Amino acid sequence: MSDVIVGVALVRPRPGVFVDSIAHILVLATPSAVTLVGLGYTASAPGAKKEVTFFLTGLSVPTDGVSFTTIRGTPSGRIFLTSSPDPLTPGGIGGDGALHELVYQAQEGWFAKRCTLHNITGGGIAKSVVPAFLRSLSALPQAEWIVSFQLDTERGLVYTLLRNSTIEMFQLPSSSPGKFDGVPTKVAKTGDLSRQAAMLLPNNPMLKTGSAFRLVALEVVPVAAGGANNKIALVAVTTTGVRLYFSHQRRGYYYGASMGSAAALELAHVRPPPAPQSQHGQGSQQLQVQGQGQQQQQGQQGQQGQHIPFNAIMHAQHAPGGLFLAANNLTPDLDVLLVCAPDVAASSPSSSSAVVATGQGHQSASSSSSGRPFTELAGTVEIPGRTWDLAEVTPRRAALLNELATQPTHPRREWVVLTNMGASVVVRQRPVDTLLDVLEGVSMSGGGGQGEIGVFFERCVDTF
Numbered sequence: 283m284s285d286v287i288v289g290v291a292l293v294r295p296r297p298g299v300f301v302d303s304i305a306h307i308l309v310l311a312t313p314s315a316v317t318l319v320g321l322g323y324t325a326s327a328p329g330a331k332k333e334v335t336f337f338l339t340g341l342s343v344p345t346d347g348v349s350f351t352t353i354r355g356t357p358s359g360r361i362f363l364t365s366s367p368d369p370l371t372p373g374g375i376g377g378d379g380a381l382h383e384l385v386y387q388a389q390e391g392w393f394a395k396r397c398t399l400h401n402i403t404g405g406g407i408a409k410s411v412v413p414a415f416l417r418s419l420s421a422l423p424q425a426e427w428i429v430s431f432q433l434d435t436e437r438g439l440v441y442t443l444l445r446n447s448t449i450e451m452f453q454l455p456s457s458s459p460g461k462f463d464g465v466p467t468k469v470a471k472t473g474d475l476s477r478q479a480a481m482l483l484p485n486n487p488m489l490k491t492g493s494a495f496r497l498v499a500l501e502v503v504p505v506a507a508g509g510a511n512n513k514i515a516l517v518a519v520t521t522t523g524v525r526l527y528f529s530h531q532r533r534g535y536y537y538g539a540s541m542g543s544a545a546a547l548e549l550a551h552v553r554p555p556p557a558p559q560s561q562h563g564q565g566s567q568q569l570q571v572q573g574q575g576q577q578q579q580q581g582q583q584g585q586q587g588q589h590i591p592f593n594a595i596m597h598a599q600h601a602p603g604g605l606f607l608a609a610n611n612l613t614p615d616l617d618v619l620l621v622c623a624p625d626v627a628a629s630s631p632s633s634s635s636a637v638v639a640t641g642q643g644h645q646s647a648s649s650s651s652s653g654r655p656f657t658e659l660a661g662t663v664e665i666p667g668r669t670w671d672l673a674e675v676t677p678r679r680a681a682l683l684n685e686l687a688t689q690p691t692h693p694r695r696e697w698v699v700l701t702n703m704g705a706s707v708v709v710r711q712r713p714v715d716t717l718l719d720v721l722e723g724v725s726m727s728g729g730g731g732q733g734e735i736g737v738f739f740e741r742c743v744d745t746f
Contacts, residue, residue, distance in 0.1 A: 285312035288366070292321070293355025299388045304337055309361060309384070311350040316363070316384060317342040318397070341386050341397040348378055354433050358463065361386075362440065363399075364428050379427025380404030381442055381452075381466075402452075402466055403428065403442070432500045434515070437530075438462035441516060447497040448472055449518065449528070451547045470547040472528075475518075479526055483552040488522045488592075496521045499608075501600040514550065519598040523555035523608050523620055555592065555606070555622060556660040592620060597669050599697070604658075605710070607697060609669035619663040619672075619699065619708065624656065667703030675707075689714050 289311035295304055304320035311317075320337030350363040361384040365377030378401075386397045404422055430443040440452040449472045455464025476495035483489050490496070499519040507514075516528040529550040598608035606622040676695040695710040711719075720734050 285314050288349045289351045289353050291353035294359050296359030309353050313349045315342050315344050343397045343399050356435050379422045432502050434502045436505050441500050443500050478549045479552050488554040489524050499598040507602050517600040521595050523592045525553045527551040556658045617665045617669045619665050622658045622660045625659045665699050667701030670700045672699045
């Protein structure tokens with residue numbers, strides 16, 4: 283492969299297309315083609331060590347210069363792609379602002395190739411046969427170009443984020459329960475989210491309005507973590523770290539939360555980020571960052587009390603359990619990672635595991651069903667370089683229980699932050715890890731600092 287790889291993804295293959303030894307497909311996108319490479323993980327002989335094996339599938343499709351940078355797959359083997367709006371290589375034509383699906387099969391047919399690209403949102407089959415030099419005549423308006431998308435494989439939905447900060451929702455029809463194999467159909471589109479968010483979060487400086495309002499990330503909320511009646515299904519993040527929570531239930535009405543039959547996409551709640559603490563409070567939830575031979579505690583980096591303007595967030599992730607990470611660009615060579623987590627010492631066990639309270643409002647703490655407020659702790663971590671992506675590498679848990687109950691049986695959660703200078707691993711500090719740090723600090727100080735132990739148990743004893 284002589285061209286520069288601009289997009290890559292590891293996906294599940296379609297059943298019956300490849301040999302049984304191929305367990306995954308590596309999708310490689312360059313400005314000229316998208317290629318599928320088979321991956322297997324088998325032993326060469328009984329009792330031997332398993333090794334990764336690459337298989338040439340012979341499946342490749344030209345892209346006519348479009349650089350596909352975001353690639354995602356479903357458990358059933360479907361592959362969806364979107365392109366970068368701007369050219370990534372010299373002479374490239376940039377993206378086309380559309381959502382594509384890479385369709386592949388075992389054998390060629392009379393009217394179907396083994397591997398083809400279908401344009402879903404930009405004209406369908408008619409757009410796919412338009413020559414590259416005429417593509418601009420039938421292109422979508424740039425304000426409606428897709429800049430990101432997410433797959434909801436539980437509900438059978440595709441969410442697309444447009445350049446004008448509008449969200450569109452497509453439904454994947456199903457021929458059988460859990461098998462979303464139909465052609466995507468647009469079923470919902472958000473209105474003026476800037477105005478709607480300002481009504482739920484009035485007079486908050488973190489919520490930009492008008493042309494300054496911009497969404498940069500979408501995160502799907504699993505069904506098990508969607509709160510009462512599976513109300514919350516999607517979270518969107520702005521450049522200032524404000525989170526917008528969306529529901530499939532219309533206001534004032536109730537639609538059954540049946541799988542894959544979303545009726546609407548309504549803004550249900552808006553939450554601003556809490557102010558990062560300038561230094562560690564005793565008993566607070568912490569994170570650590572490990573990377574490039576260094577390890578440092580979460581906290582306000584640099585000078586004490588330094589104000590970091592969170593207005594250039596480009597990558598964010600809302601993780602199960604109410605955790606939130608957002609990479610804010612501070613300088614050309616430095617990003618600051620905003621990390622937020624539920625304050626399990628101040629919230630009840632039920633509220634700490636919820637995605638969001640169902641009530642609407644602009645307070646930093648939301649009321650839970652037990653009457654205790656849902657509060658968050660926040661801090662910052664300096665990440666060298668410009669963030670390209672971040673993802674959690676800890677296996678997903680089957681049930682989102684209170685962290686105090688799961689810490690004896692579950693490992694610490696970890697995220698990898700990939701930048702142009704390397705990769706850093708951010709580690710979630712559980713209460714038991716915080717207690718260990720406090721005890722080690724007391725031991726190193728010769729028995730001093732007993733007050734820190736008292737403060738820790740004063741904050742956390744009520745939640746055990």
